[in-house]
Amino acid sequence: MRIAILASGNGSNFEAIVQAVERGEIQGEVTLLFSDKKEANVLKRAAKYQVPAYSFAPKQFDSKEKYEAALCELLVKQQIDLIVLAGYMRIIGSQLLQAFPQQIINIHPSLLPSFPGLHGIKDAFEYGVKVTGITIHFIDDGIDTGPIIAQKTIDLDPDETLQTLEEKIHQLEHQWYPKVIANIVRRRSNQI
Ligand code: GAR
Secondary structure (H helix, E strand, C coil): CEEEEEECCCCHHHHHHHHHHHCCCCCCEEEEEEECCCCCCHHHHHHHCCCCEEECCHHHCCCHHHHHHHHHHHHHHCCCCEEEECCCCCCCCHHHHHHCCCCEEEEECCCCCCCCCCCHHHHHHHHCCCEEEEEEEECCCCCCCCCEEEEEEEECCCCCCHHHHHHHHHHHHHHHHHHHHHHHHHHHHHHC
16 A cells, blocks of 8 residues: 655654554555655655655645646656645645545544644643544545544643643654554555
8 A cells, every 4th residue: 555645844743654664563655755845854754764755835836726736646646545644734625635535634633623723732722621632534625624533632731731732642643643544554455
């Protein structure tokens, strides 16, 4: 199974997934990393693990549709079976959704449908929640919406800070995103 990871930022989830592949826990290969941000740290991590990396930004195109058409063409050409969003901070448009039905998953650092968007951890923390967590889901055309695959929770400590919560959330993500991907790959490989 050929997996593509799309990311816009740091890439810690990218690295956790690639390490799980290297340990043989995910029966697939990370065939490519795409970033819409040329300066994103995830590109350095891709180089470190020798994962072929591609990067272009919407502003290089006349329209968002053309940007997405180029991304779609890349993923189709590379015969990608599963698209994993790992901190990819853009809405996926209809072209990609139609080309890859039930093949695009996302991770979000809150218990959706609460606190979608760019700042899930901070928004939940500032709201004063006592429990938060992570959500892994198939995507649709909304922001952090679509059928939920898995959720994991964290209880906030009385002396929790935003920083300690961020660390806990990221640990949970690195533990569970590879496991969920491994399950999806296993199930789908058995269907073929
Ligand atoms: C992760 O916490 C992920 O859940 C979040 O971006 C971070 C990326 O971290 N995604 C979203 O907020 C999606 N709305 P990383 O670049 O270190 O993997």
